[in-house]
Amino acid sequence: MTDIVKLILDLLVFPGGLFAIFFGLFLIGIDRKIAARLQRRIGPPIYQPFIDLVKLIRKEMVVPDTAHVQAFRLAPLLGFAGMMAAVLLIPITGVYQGFGHSGDLLVLLYLLSLPAIALMIGGSASSSPFGAIGFSREMVMMMSYELPLLLVLVTVALKVGLATGGIATFSLSEIVQFQLENGALLFDYTMLPALLAFLVFIPGNMGVVPFDIPEAETEIVEGPILEYSGAGLALFKLMTSLKMVVVLGLAITLFFPTPMGENFLLNLLWFFLKCLVLMVISITVVRTSTGRVRMDQAFKFYLKYPTVLALISLILTLLQG
Amino acid sequence: MSTYTIPVGPLHVALEEPMYFRVQVEGETIVGLDITAGHVHRGMEFLVMRRNIYQNITLTERLCSLCSNNHPFTYCMALEKIAGIEIPERAEYLRVIADEIKRIASNLFNAAMLAHIIGFDSLFMHVMEIREIVQDTKETIYGNRMDLAANCIGGVKYDLSDEKIKYLMKQIDRLKKPLEEIIDIYINNKFVRARTEGVGILPKEEAIRYGVVGPVARGSGIDYDVRVKSPYAAYDKIKFNVHVENGCDVRARAIVRLREIQEAINIIEQCLKKLPNGPTCIDYLPEIPAGEAVAKSEAPRGELIYYLRTNGTDMPERLKWRVPTYMNWEALNVMMPGNKVSDIPLIISSIDPCISCTER
Numbered sequence: 001m002t003d004i005v006k007l008i009l010d011l012l013v014f015p016g017g018l019f020a021i022f023f024g025l026f027l028i029g030i031d032r033k034i035a036a037r038l039q040r041r042i043g044p045p046i047y048q049p050f051i052d053l054v055k056l057i058r059k060e061m062v063v064p065d066t067a068h069v070q071a072f073r074l075a076p077l078l079g080f081a082g083m084m085a086a087v088l089l090i091p092i093t094g095v096y097q098g099f100g101h102s103g104d105l106l107v108l109l110y111l112l113s114l115p116a117i118a119l120m121i122g123g124s125a126s127s128s129p130f131g132a133i134g135f136s137r138e139m140v141m142m143m144s145y146e147l148p149l150l151l152v153l154v155t156v157a158l159k160v161g162l163a164t165g166g167i168a169t170f171s172l173s174e175i176v177q178f179q180l181e182n183g184a185l186l187f188d189y190t191m192l193p194a195l196l197a198f199l200v201f202i203p204g205n206m207g208v209v210p211f212d213i214p215e216a217e218t219e220i221v222e223g224p225i226l227e228y229s230g231a232g233l234a235l236f237k238l239m240t241s242l243k244m245v246v247v248l249g250l251a252i253t254l255f256f257p258t259p260m261g262e263n264f265l266l267n268l269l270w271f272f273l274k275c276l277v278l279m280v281i282s283i284t285v286v287r288t289s290t291g292r293v294r295m296d297q298a299f300k301f302y303l304k305y306p307t308v309l310a311l312i313s314l315i316l317t318l319l320q321g
Numbered sequence: 322m323s324t325y326t327i328p329v330g331p332l333h334v335a336l337e338e339p340m341y342f343r344v345q346v347e348g349e350t351i352v353g354l355d356i357t358a359g360h361v362h363r364g365m366e367f368l369v370m371r372r373n374i375y376q377n378i379t380l381t382e383r384l385c386s387l388c389s390n391n392h393p394f395t396y397c398m399a400l401e402k403i404a405g406i407e408i409p410e411r412a413e414y415l416r417v418i419a420d421e422i423k424r425i426a427s428n429l430f431n432a433a434m435l436a437h438i439i440g441f442d443s444l445f446m447h448v449m450e451i452r453e454i455v456q457d458t459k460e461t462i463y464g465n466r467m468d469l470a471a472n473c474i475g476g477v478k479y480d481l482s483d484e485k486i487k488y489l490m491k492q493i494d495r496l497k498k499p500l501e502e503i504i505d506i507y508i509n510n511k512f513v514r515a516r517t518e519g520v521g522i523l524p525k526e527e528a529i530r531y532g533v534v535g536p537v538a539r540g541s542g543i544d545y546d547v548r549v550k551s552p553y554a555a556y557d558k559i560k561f562n563v564h565v566e567n568g569c570d571v572r573a574r575a576i577v578r579l580r581e582i583q584e585a586i587n588i589i590e591q592c593l594k595k596l597p598n599g600p601t602c603i604d605y606l607p608e609i610p611a612g613e614a615v616a617k618s619e620a621p622r623g624e625l626i627y628y629l630r631t632n633g634t635d636m637p638e639r640l641k642w643r644v645p646t647y648m649n650w651e652a653l654n655v656m657m658p659g660n661k662v663s664d665i666p667l668i669i670s671s672i673d674p675c676i677s678c679t680e681r
Contacts, residue, residue: 133662
């Protein structure tokens, strides 16, 4: 019984649920502020995403007459729920163990594709031509970044698995445990290409410039989420902020989970700091220093660079093992 | 693959003004285009006939925001032709200066829009920041940031004191270095290049067939500039180059516009150096006899033609103008097909459409 209570608390309060939402929105607020400063703007206050969310929730949700109502209403819920579950799997070393079982890395891989699928369903259910274009672009985008992601995950799993005597370990807690004993994978030269591949995967998955093609504002006016308003839009915003936590948290778990002593709060702060640095490197700086690429260019780019980088790591790992 | 239609506009984030394009798309490739105009029709041609010739200077200035100086400029030239007024030499130079300052601001705005459309918002902010130097200059010298109110019949309404000349020189010097930087970005930056090169191609033959004007023509290798072909004001006394690109694509048109800014700076500098002394305007209120005249000038977007007929009263009998966008937007039918959906706003913005001039 207490297990279930703890699970529900984990899911709804900490580290999932409320805490993760707060964490993600806070990161997005900081991201917007830093991006604004990089562009010599003042930028919105850091709490802007919070008040935006409150405003959206209080507004009416308009469903277009021609839309498929159930699919249109359920799509944001699907994405949001998927990310709520995914946050639960991300361990914060020294703070939270993770809802870990042996295959949680694979579960996470599936959950990570849910936001894109939710956007696709929402976009096509909205019956707007921009939604339809957004649907096809989202699908191509997903196909381009999923392959390098899969390769990176397999590489890490093999690395840890081979070193601990098995074949491949798809358990996040074992991966963390291995790094706590043998040093973080960040400092392992064979894993550097994989790390780079993951860094390139982040802006694609988060849908920021130069890879915000499915939602390109000036081209297809936000694409899939064009018709959303009120609570539906708020859920999509929440989904994005949770996805931020999941993606950054996954990167930290895979490459640099090293904690900062024993203190609970200190470790939490350390995790936040790592997330912040990773976000600035892989999202803020990238999106302020580039322009949007075309779909075909993005697809070719993902097929060329991150995939090859991840393959190099995979081969190096296999050779070592 | 089935063909379907995407509506772009009348209100669209990438269009500054209302314009409706129905784009036929096959997958992500454009196959056809349907332009619907008429969303900002304000009945200006009728209004002109209800106001006297002096009030019309103010009215024509409000036709459009970005090329606002060219309209009263050309209107005044037409009036002066009818009345046979010789304007003072100093006024000719001052008119050129006002025109070129507006050209710099207009072309920088279009360059910034290109960056915004390809999602390169840092570049957009950067270019707009440079444009702010020009806006400040306009405010200091003319008192306004958009409509300069520089022209009147027989001359100009403003004068440049030595102090203002010094200030203008200084402001223009401040533009040079950042301008070099952004031109380098627009030509060489990988992201800008990947999006603009080979997009929206308008071959030279088609450009001639459609009779495009301004930077669109010069980006397709046509060496046509009203300032050189039929000089007006002080342009025959100034040496400058007309920049022509042979790329025929969005990139070529952007480069032409940016190079024209450099040329405009050159022109202003020459004007300030050569600026003769004397009055800035004729010292009497002219009588406008019955007659008709055509005047043309090179607006930032291309050739602007005014036809004016007067009947001896203080109201014009007919005022008709042909704006550059009218010639350029038909050419979209050639530029669009074969490109991707993501390039629609980019190609539209590359002709720098001024809808409120065109539909007035």
